[in-house]
Amino acid sequence: MKGLSQTLYLVVVAVVILIVALVLLTIFSVGLGGVVELSKAQGFCGTEGATSCKATGGLPVDWIVPKYNVEGTGLVPCATILCEDGTDTCETCGFPTQ
Numbered sequence: 001m002k003g004l005s006q007t008l009y010l011v012v013v014a015v016v017i018l019i020v021a022l023v024l025l026t027i028f029s030v031g032l033g034g035v036v037e038l039s040k041a042q043g044f045c046g047t048e049g050a051t052s053c054k055a056t057g058g059l060p061v062d063w064i065v066p067k068y069n070v071e072g073t074g075l076v077p078c079a080t081i082l083c084e085d086g087t088d089t090c091e092t093c094g095f096p097t098q
Contacts, residue, residue: 041068045078053090
């Protein structure tokens, strides 16, 4: 019975490690990916902004960091993509905080 519990433990640990690796790859692949269309970048930024504003009342910490390689413009931050004046508050970018 002890051997079975150790095997089960190792399988669970391996699955958790794989899930964490998949999540990290997904997070970083958005910023490190190739050129994206403006509409896709707007979608990514909109999701990030809305989720962060609802959860914390503020925009993500990397909101002003150029991370999306938008066709024809190079690396652009979400603040430039979604907020006309590049602001960094939920209210001025149109995201509800509650």
